[in-house]
Amino acid sequence: MSDKYDVVVVGSGPGGYVAAIRCAQLGLTTACVEQWEDAKDKAVLGGTCLNVGCIPSKALLDSSHKYIEAKEHFDVHGISTGKVAMDVKQMQARKDKIVMQLTGGIAGLFKANGVTSIRGHGKVLAGKKVEVTAADGKSSILDADNIIIAAGSQVINIPPAPVDNETIVDSTGALEFNAVPKRLGVIGAGVIGLELGSVWSRLGAEVVVLEALEDFLPAMDVQIAKETKKILTKQGLDIRLGCRVTGTEVTGAKKKSVKVSFSSGDEDSTETFDKLIVAVGRKPNSENLLSADCGVNMDERGFIFVDDYCATEAPGVFAIGDVVRGPMLAHKASEEGVMVAERIVGKKTAMNYDCIPNVIYTHPEVASVGKTEQELKAAGEDFKVGVFPFVASGRALAANDSDGMVKLIADSNTDRILGCHIVGPSAADLVQQIVIAMEFGSSSEDIALTVFGHPTLSEAVHEAALAANGHAIHIQNKRPRKK
Numbered sequence: 001m002s003d004k005y006d007v008v009v010v011g012s013g014p015g016g017y018v019a020a021i022r023c024a025q026l027g028l029t030t031a032c033v034e035q036w037e038d039a040k041d042k043a044v045l046g047g048t049c050l051n052v053g054c055i056p057s058k059a060l061l062d063s064s065h066k067y068i069e070a071k072e073h074f075d076v077h078g079i080s081t082g083k084v085a086m087d088v089k090q091m092q093a094r095k096d097k098i099v100m101q102l103t104g105g106i107a108g109l110f111k112a113n114g115v116t117s118i119r120g121h122g123k124v125l126a127g128k129k130v131e132v133t134a135a136d137g138k139s140s141i142l143d144a145d146n147i148i149i150a151a152g153s154q155v156i157n158i159p160p161a162p163v164d165n166e167t168i169v170d171s172t173g174a175l176e177f178n179a180v181p182k183r184l185g186v187i188g189a190g191v192i193g194l195e196l197g198s199v200w201s202r203l204g205a206e207v208v209v210l211e212a213l214e215d216f217l218p219a220m221d222v223q224i225a226k227e228t229k230k231i232l233t234k235q236g237l238d239i240r241l242g243c244r245v246t247g248t249e250v251t252g253a254k255k256k257s258v259k260v261s262f263s264s265g266d267e268d269s270t271e272t273f274d275k276l277i278v279a280v281g282r283k284p285n286s287e288n289l290l291s292a293d294c295g296v297n298m299d300e301r302g303f304i305f306v307d308d309y310c311a312t313e314a315p316g317v318f319a320i321g322d323v324v325r326g327p328m329l330a331h332k333a334s335e336e337g338v339m340v341a342e343r344i345v346g347k348k349t350a351m352n353y354d355c356i357p358n359v360i361y362t363h364p365e366v367a368s369v370g371k372t373e374q375e376l377k378a379a380g381e382d383f384k385v386g387v388f389p390f391v392a393s394g395r396a397l398a399a400n401d402s403d404g405m406v407k408l409i410a411d412s413n414t415d416r417i418l419g420c421h422i423v424g425p426s427a428a429d430l431v432q433q434i435v436i437a438m439e440f441g442s443s444s445e446d447i448a449l450t451v452f453g454h455p456t457l458s459e460a461v462h463e464a465a466l467a468a469n470g471h472a473i474h475i476q477n478k479r480p481r482k483k
């Protein structure tokens with residue numbers, strides 16, 4: 001006998017749990033299958049984001065930011081603290097408590113909404129069935145009218161740097177150090193490498209980031225990426241571009257270290273570290289997920305093929321989040337979950353993939369939405385740019401936090417906002433104002449004519465919009481570009 005549901009969701013990360021809750025809110029009988037269990041055999045909900053991703057990394061970023069503020073930046077305010085010390089175990093315990101609180105919260109939300117939580121590995125079979133295999137090997141079959149695959153992603157390992165979870169770790173291991181390494185190597189100057197490198201650098205590690213590409217954050221706006229690199233370098237991150245890691249050797253018995261070999265142009269070099277973080281990206285969790293005859297297909301890298309509405313090639317089977325195309329971001333996964341749930345009940349919900357914010361939670365934060373200047377140039381678009389540096393913001397100066405800038409880009413002909421790129425204090429929250437503006441199809445003049453509270457960091461967004469039109473008040477305007 002098999003259990004029957006309107007919807008079976010596979011995976012309980014931000015894609016899956018949000019989809020499951022929205023389905024239940026819409027009156028659909030819903031089950032969510034999750035395979036993750038902790039060392040004590042307890043079911044773990046929340047996926048990468050809550051357990052080993054967004055949330056624990058932000059907890060450590062916030063603790064380490066407070067530490068460095070107290071240690072290095074309180075004196076300008078006239079505050080003396082004596083010796084500032086970090087209890088790494090306490091910092092980790094705080095992080096673990098936040099993770100527990102949030103993952104427990106999902107279990108509560110499932111209960112409150114009537115979502116059935118099922119433990120085990122889910123495999124999608126033909127005929128809209130899901131086979132669930134429990135940890136003890138026993139399996140059962142769920143029948144569904146609709147299936148939502150939200151299996152997420154896992155870290156990529158590279159042969160030159162095999163993770164041993166002691167000296168060479170992945171992003172999960174880098175969230176668990178119980179002491180600050182003296183010398184820390186990071187492979188990959190992507191979002192995760194920069195965030196985790198920043199945590200341990202602030203706490204005193206000497207951090208070297210080895211990045212194979214010649215360009216820093218190539219998907220970001222070039223001007224913002226350049227400024228970000230300058231700021232992070234000033235903070236002490238030793239970012240080495242064009243350095244491809246080719247091998248590692250772990251030595252030592254009690255106190256281990258790792259010698260990392262890398263090539264840079266024609267030159268081969270080595271560096272020795274106490275710990276090495278491998279942060280070279282993530283890949284979809286699509287192994288043993290689909291039966292050969294289930295009608296769902298994936299590309300050679302394991303991403304499930306879906307259309308703009310996350311429908312797979314099998315009717316009634318959807319896939320969302322990190323396991324499908326698009327940026328690997330929690331909010332993208334969640335919004336896809338909502339869209340699919342609503343489409344299942346016949347609503348015409350769609351997602352605007354041109355309006356997904358992207359954030360790096362270094363300090364200052366780096367945040368962007370929409371097109372970059374280099375993308376628009378390459379497409380031959382006619383656009384105007386307004387830039388406002390935080391050093392001209394009264395609020396940023398008052399907060400002793402004035403590194404960075406806001407850059408707003410609008411269409412020269414229609415004035416419609418095409419993108420916004422920020423490195424600076426609270427960039428993640430500031431860029432959201434432009435995400436909303438872009439959703440409403442705003443022009444830069446709409447922002448320019450909006451009243452902003454004073455003194456706020458948001459005024460920098462206002463001034464960037466004014467600057468795009470040559471009207472900025474608190475900086476000298478560039479002469480309008482000649483056409």
Ligand code: FAD
Nearest residue numbers: 011013015035047048049053054122152321322328329330
């Ligand atoms: P996941 O969160 O990966 O969840 C998938 C779930 O499915 C897992 O629980 C897994 O156990 C389960 N599962 C997989 N296969 C099966 C199966 N066959 N049967 C049953 N269960 C299965 N994103 C942001 O937007 N902001 C951030 O600040 C951010 N920080 C990050 C920091 C780090 C260190 C990392 C690693 C990632 C970060 N991300 C961040 C990315 C974010 O975590 C992911 O984009 C997001 O978790 C994807 O959600 P998802 O639901 O698609 O998948």
Ligand code: AMP
Nearest residue numbers: 188189190191210211212244245280281
């Ligand atoms: P992201 O995918 O944004 O997390 O970034 C991962 C980064 O790791 C990319 O910028 C890759 O260029 C980089 N990378 C991948 N393999 C290597 C390697 N062997 N040595 C150095 N950097 C690498």
